[in-house]
Amino acid sequence: VPTVSVFGIPVCKWGMQETVAYLTQVINSGVPHHIITANPIMMMAAIENPDYKAMMKTAELIIPDGTGVVWASQKGGEPVAERVPGYDLLHELMKQGEKLGWRVYLLGSTPEVIQETARRLAAQYPGVTIAGYHDGYFGPDEDEEIIQEIIQAAPHLLFVARGADTQEPWIAKYKATLGVPVMMGVGGSFDVISG
Numbered sequence: 447v448p449t450v451s452v453f454g455i456p457v458c459k460w461g462m463q464e465t466v467a468y469l470t471q472v473i474n475s476g477v478p479h480h481i482i483t484a485n486p487i488m489m490m491a492a493i494e495n496p497d498y499k500a501m502m503k504t505a506e507l508i509i510p511d512g513t514g515v516v517w518a519s520q521k522g523g524e525p526v527a528e529r530v531p532g533y534d535l536l537h538e539l540m541k542q543g544e545k546l547g548w549r550v551y552l553l554g555s556t557p558e559v560i561q562e563t564a565r566r567l568a569a570q571y572p573g574v575t576i577a578g579y580h581d582g583y584f585g586p587d588e589d590e591e592i593i594q595e596i597i598q599a600a601p602h603l604l605f606v607a608r609g610a611d612t613q614e615p616w617i618a619k620y621k622a623t624l625g626v627p628v629m630m631g632v633g634g635s636f637d638v639i640s641g
């Protein structure tokens with residue numbers, strides 16, 4: 447993966463099309479990948495908190511979600527191709543999943559939001575199986591049960607919306623156990639999808 451260092455964080459230089467093609471290969475390989483959509487809030491967290499930065503650097507792919515990250519890469523003289531917004535990548539992966547019959551698990555947001563998100567994504571992408579969903583308001587004592595549910599559902603994609611400070615460390619911590627090929631934090635995306 448070609449990267450450019452932005453404040454010490456290796457950001458992928460690819461645009462949307464190459465990113466989707468690469469993640470399709472990842473799904474075929476079955477190797478767990480943590481994809482971080484780097485926005486300014488995460489970059490600030492990485493600059494201020496060495497633990498967050500170290501966690502970010504364990505991700506297999508960091509994509510330039512925001513214009514700030516694109517701008518910073520240009521200042522460094524090694525620009526990334528374009529913005530790859532996490533919300534757009536979610537939809538592009540659903541479109542690809544539509545063609546290839548992927549399974550997706552949705553984790554995060556309130557019970558109402560996640561139920562409506564599952565309903566709308568199932569209607570918009572009937573070729574994708576919503577393999578399961580769960581809200582994002584649970585503590586560490588429930589991690590084990592939810593992880594087992596996700597493993598049983600055997601998804602190709604796991605989207606996690608619990609806020610940047612929670613979702614990325616959670617994916618990083620359980621990446622190997624979850625074993626889902628593509629695991630990505632999606633922040634407020636479910637709130638947008640559910641309307």
Ligand code: UDP
Nearest residue numbers: 554555556582583607608609610633634637
């Ligand atoms: N969220 C969640 N559990 C939490 C906190 C937040 O599931 O403990 C969800 C929230 O409902 C929303 C999403 O995470 O759908 C993003 O939340 P927010 O915008 O507050 O986080 P940010 O992306 O600003 O960090």
